[in-house]
Amino acid sequence: DGGITQSPKYLFRKEGQNVTLSCEQNLNHDAMYWYRQDPGQGLRLIYYSQIVNDFQKGDIAEGYSVSREKKESFPLTVTSAQKNPTAFYLCASSKDGIYGYTFGSGTRLTVV
Amino acid sequence: QQQVKQSPQSLIVQKGGISIINCAYENTAFDYFPWYQQFPGKGPALLIAIRPDVSEKKEGRFTISFNKSAKQFSLHIMDSQPGDSATYFCAASRIQEYSSASKIIFGSGTRLSIRP
Helix, strand or coil: CCCEEEECCEEEECCCCCEEEEEEECCCCCEEEEEEEECCCEEEEEEEEEECCEEEECCCCCCEEECCCECCECCEEECCCCCCCCEEEEEEEECCECCCCEECCCEEEEEC | CCCEEEECCEEEEECCCCEEEEEEECCCCCCEEEEEEECCCCCCEEEEEECCCCCEEEECCEEEEEECCCCEEEEEECCCCHHHCEEEEEEEECCECCCCCCCCEECCCEEEEEEC
16 A cells, blocks of 8 residues: 555654654655644744755744655754754655645654 | 634534535635534544535535625535544635645644534
């Protein structure tokens, strides 16, 4: 079945460490997105990518970095510069600019 | 201009009742309004969506009502069931016909609980 796979499901990080969240899709979608979800704040866009080797900052890109070396993969790195990284991170993809997204199941990151 | 405001933050409805969630937007360039349903520990899934050229769209027990002049839209869940208990997000975007991407702006979410 086609879909988006995020791993790991749970991730613990010590303060001051960088951590990378994985996102892989086999839907043949061109565009991919990273959102952050916090209680009561909905989903906020971190980065998105329309094609390989191209990506744009979203509303809350500070302290995060991404890469898009393959169409299927869009990893997100949470750097030590991110002040409050504990959150639920969601990866999504879209076939085109007309319809909605397909989301992965998310990664819950906790800083300890 | 980019905000989508959603209310209420939480909602409790008796089984068989009607659940109503409201949203308002500011940017008149938005032309696609989806609703997403999210269960705990899962990613959101597209539930139903509407374009502004119609005032209502119904799919089974779920109906979107759209008021373009007021820049408001709402989700109605008829005959609400315990399995409908989830968090619901309204959203808005501007369709990009010649692009692979569209930035969707999400509301803050409504946690719906259906009492048996």
